[in-house]
Amino acid sequence: MANTTTAIFSMVFSSPAVFSALEMGNCWLSLTLCCLFGGLNGTFVTRNSRPNIVLLMADDLGVGDLGCYGNYTMSTPNIDRLAREGVKLTQHLAAASVCTPSRAAFLTGRYPIRSGKWHQGLSCASRDDHCYHPLNHGFDYFYGLPLGLLSDCQASETPELHSRLRVQLCVATAGIGLASLLLLVPKLAGWLAVPWTVIVTVALLALLFFASWYASYGFTRRWNCVLMRNHEILQQPMREDQVSMLMLKEALSFIDRYKHGPFLLLFCFLHVHTPLTTQEKFVGHSKHGRYGDNVEEMDWMVGKILEALDQERLTKHTLVYFTSDNGGRLEAGGAQLGGWNGLYKGDTVGFRLFCCGVSFSPEGAGACYGSDMCSCTTDVTYHDPPLLFDVSRDPSEVRPLSPDNEALFHSVVQKVEAAVKEHRKTLTPAPLQLSVFNTLWKPWLQPCCGTFPFCGCDKEDDIIPNA
Template sequence: MGRLEHACLSFRSWLAVTAAAFLLGVRPSACSDLTGSRPNILLLMADDLGIADIGCYGNATIRTPNIDRLAARGIRLTQHIAAASVCTPSRAAFLTGRYPIRSGMVSSNGYRVLQWTAASGGFPTNETTFAKILQDKGYATGLIGKWHLGLNCESSDDHCHHPLHHGFDHFYGMPFSLMGDCAQWDMSEKRAGLERKLNLCFHIVAFAALTLTAGKLTRLLSISWTPVIGSTMVAILLLTTSYFVSPLIVHADCFLMRNHSITEQPMHFQRTTSRFLKEVSSFVRRNKQRPFLLFVSFLHVHTPLVTTEKFLGASLHGLYGDNVEEMDWMVGRVLDSLDTEGLTNRTLVYFTSDHGGSLESQLGNKQYGGWNGIYRGGKGMGGWEGGIRVPGIVCWPGVLPAGRVIQEPTSLMDVFPTVVQLAGGQVPQDRVIDGRDLLPLLLGKAQHSDHEFLLHYCENLLHAVRWHQRDRGAVWKVHYVTPRFHPDGAGACYGKMVCPCSGDKVIHHEPPLLFDLSRDPSEAHALTPATEPLFYEVMERVAQAVKEHRRTLSLVPLQLDGSDNSWKPWLQPCCGPFPLCWCDQESDSQ
């Protein structure tokens, strides 16, 4: 090759690098330093997806070509951990980069997620999300899909917990969560419990009314008819409410909002998938000339597994498999929106689930929850791997290496500092941030994760801790408390949709259970002082880390406790005169 040819090639290479750097907002002399490069950020989060439900994590029978292609073009994290094994606290930690106990997005009384849209608990106003920081840096910010982090504080329209109050310019989705009750499914999160309570109250009040009536008629009680009539009316009201409790829940929780306005109450779920995809396409198109952050929070694959007709019966795994395959198709459509606008190479895409698949979602002999592969336990089951180990895929064509697998411990909380620094923002210095910047690990500049310890809470109780002992290449897991599994061997808990965190349905281990996840990721063989020479050394080091962590905690109100997690009629969002909450403002948009 002649010098002129070589010079031309060198110039073309320089020109290509300069053009790429210009598109990404990176100085040519600092192409390897991506801090402040201001790419678009697209975050995709499934709901209740098991880590082994998708092909690139080992599933050979459910078809997930779009998610698999994303992994092939990007980086796959194999030890990616949620900060909680249920929705509300996990999502709060994701958005803030902080353990949910720091923000109070936990409970101490068994109600592990927000129970009602019309509850006063929710995301505290003094918490800072990555959306807020990127918004302040000039990003367009949008959330499409599930929120489940609260809505109002004191009135039905103060919107103190609303996404728009936490850094999102645009919200289109469900402020609560898709529950079995929304489709009046046989598997109900709260209908059965409410009916039991109402029926019990009815029988008590009805017995009192009959007693008062009998006493009055036989002249054993010298009272007026007022308490008799009053107790009878209360009994009738309780019986009527019990009869209508299912449609009441549907109207109270299962509705759609655009920003602050209710557009559909109750939701028509067969139209929701197409509307969410149309909203994604519209958001990307509107904001293609400026950097944007878009969080697509799928309602899939939470029960009741609402699936459009096109995908019903399409999989080998019943309704659950159908729902997973439809979600994968949705991922493909979302990625197509980037391609259509020429934004693929300027966008960092991240895919995950809020926690592991549910083993409790079973009706008869049919399992409607996910598969967590070799990992023990599932959704709601304390610190067991099956409930907290989730998919983690990061793709940025031309910037991050394709097809790489990282086996270091990482967390959903790491998204916070990663996207904040990519956008040129500053991680808050006035509070503890538990997430760690993923970029050095993703780019291959760091050999190990910055996480030495990760703590696994169940409500406000510490159930387990993992210690990444880097010099030995070991990942130790210490369990202090575990849920009691049902003896039938199915891996479910005693008569609960989600396992309890305390009480007589958990086991306190003394000494704690110890596993080496690097050798035993299934947590099948607990180590003992007799089988592990380092047993006491590991226990002592983990106990010291827990002590240091607790020094950093501050007392904050628990948002999911007591009356803050109860239905309050004055907080009920309603698009008509309460209780006639019905509207369909988007009936023409299919």
């Protein structure tokens, strides 16, 4: 794909390593798609030509949410058209169950563990170096959200980022504030000889905790919900009611600019990730509430992109690949989300099925009880020798093999240890992304248009495609 124009839209949760390998990843992906589709239609491409490639990636879309996969109550005619005129790749499985690793694998063709990633990131040493920016890792054009999409980006939604931390900050603020009062009152009354330095220190600590608690409410949306074109901030905070249509407008403009191609367009939808922001015209459009409305709006957007390809007579010279980064999430945001997973609800009575089984997240395992965000940094138990299971007879892996019940135990362990040793030789040491220091908010890295910390701007116009 040398000399082709590439673009990326919306969220790409990938590490520097992923983007460094992006040229290789594009070649791998392009070759795979050409092998899959090249022989389907004799008029598709000529032998010496290179096709355009349009990759459409939904976010958290369940396989059971599309008409072409058996859903007869959700209207998705444009995605169904792709299935009808092309092929359904029923064995193209997501490499992971969450956004970041599955997208990294999609872009590179490597197992997620080979990349290792926690969201995209933007800057390293200063807010303007943009060391993690897509333009510094293989892409020629970028329009989207460099910092991800949260429910916090919609003012009317319940915040999800650090919701538990906010409670802890509130309790700590109240406790330290009370302690400063309990020290100050006896000091003023002459009952207790407490140094003023102690009282002032405790009071300043209470003020610091209060500022942190207030900032988590007042600035989370302003600091985290950023819309960018290339290296320029366009909206901060982004206008959630506009951003999807602005992305669509940008994609259509990109197709028009590079219609003489070849080009590669990766369009990553905000749909159907929470907060399920949908244009007013599509609200109440489906039979499945907010989630269904969001799915049907996404299908309309797919139709607009296909329509642009048709109008420019690019259809027979363009590979269009639609997928989801992973399956549908469980119920969230007050709406039944994709894939028919989670609790089925009737009109008045919820039904739950309880059954006995093994708890995969027992107390003390570091699971996310009472929190919307997993720490993912709990201790790891190393087994030496490693635990071996015969999954043909023990698919649940509850009965480890031993030398007493498996004659080949020592031979298998030796092969495993040799493979691990060889694998470790191929690894390059990398900094821990989830260390305490790396997860702290750093003001000097905060992207900001306007006066920090009151960042804010809106450089976009209101010309968006009409539904």
